[in-house]
Amino acid sequence: MKVYFHKDFYEVYTSDPAAASGRMEAIVRAIESHVTFSTFSPATDDDLLRVHPRSHIDAIRREGVYEIAALAAGGAIAAAETSLNEPSFALIRPPGHHASVDSCWGFCFFNNMAVSLHRLKSSGRIKTAFILDFDLHFGDGNVNILGSEPWVEILNPEASHRSTYLNQVQRALEATTADVIAVSAGFDNHLEDWGGLLTTEDYRTMGAWVREAAHRNGGGCYGILEGGYNHAVLGENVMAFIEGLGEPEATAG
Numbered sequence: 699m700k701v702y703f704h705k706d707f708y709e710v711y712t713s714d715p716a717a718a719s720g721r722m723e724a725i726v727r728a729i730e731s732h733v734t735f736s737t738f739s740p741a742t743d744d745d746l747l748r749v750h751p752r753s754h755i756d757a758i759r760r761e762g763v764y765e766i767a768a769l770a771a772g773g774a775i776a777a778a779e780t781s782l783n784e785p786s787f788a789l790i791r792p793p794g795h796h797a798s799v800d801s802c803w804g805f806c807f808f809n810n811m812a813v814s815l816h817r818l819k820s821s822g823r824i825k826t827a828f829i830l831d832f833d834l835h836f837g838d839g840n841v842n843i844l845g846s847e848p849w850v851e852i853l854n855p856e857a858s859h860r861s862t863y864l865n866q867v868q869r870a871l872e873a874t875t876a877d878v879i880a881v882s883a884g885f886d887n888h889l890e891d892w893g894g895l896l897t898t899e900d901y902r903t904m905g906a907w908v909r910e911a912a913h914r915n916g917g918g919c920y921g922i923l924e925g926g927y928n929h930a931v932l933g934e935n936v937m938a939f940i941e942g943l944g945e946p947e948a949t950a951g
């Protein structure tokens with residue numbers, strides 16, 4: 699599978715856990731022999747302005763994180779564009795699902811998901827989209843920006859029991875007819891991460907359900923990294939999801 703990654707994501711750009719030293723390295727170590735890393739360009743201001751006003755972009759610039767945040771959004775765009783031909787994943791940071799139109803929190807600056815979906819929508823390549831956000835935390839930014847758009851469905855599964863959680867995901871994916879299925883893939887709800895709910899195999903299972911739904915709909919699917927903070931298990935969790943999302947017969951180049 700094509701994984702969009704840039705060496706600048708190794709940079710520790712803030713003191714928050716998403717920017718922690720060693721986090722990207724842990725993921726790269728786990729997946730590098732199984733995937734193809736691909737390059738991409740940062741999101742342009744035109745891309746960002748489809749979602750955020752100039753005032754928000756300027757505020758992020760003043761915080762000194764514009765370059766890395768625009769690069770992350772560019773990775774999401776690249777994964778989105780590839781997704782219409784083959785499943786793909788954006789291994790990016792900072793994350794984005796807590797970024798709203800003109801505010802942000804929770805280690806996020808630009809809404810990578812919204813920027814990527816608006817790029818597909820504005821170029822006429824999709825009519826509808828489904829977002830699965832399996833991060834531990836409710837993706838308020840995704841919902842604030844896209845939740846009232848008639849062309850977008852969003853699922854933030856929420857259950858204290860693992861089987862109930864997985865049932866919600868499975869049922870929603872069985873029902874969607876969207877042209878693209880995009881995953882806000884945060885791994886902080888793993889048994890050994892902050893949320894303590896999901897197994898590594900569950901990420902593989904959800905990835906496979908996403909792939910099957912996209913295939914049934916004749917559409918695309920991609921994931922973009924959100925949270926996930928236990929470096930000891932993060933890499934294998936990302937790998938499991940990628941393996942589920944990829945075509946079963948595909949061999950990595």
Ligand SMILES: [Zn+2]
Pocket residue numbers: 833834835884886924925926
């Ligand atoms: Zn989270």
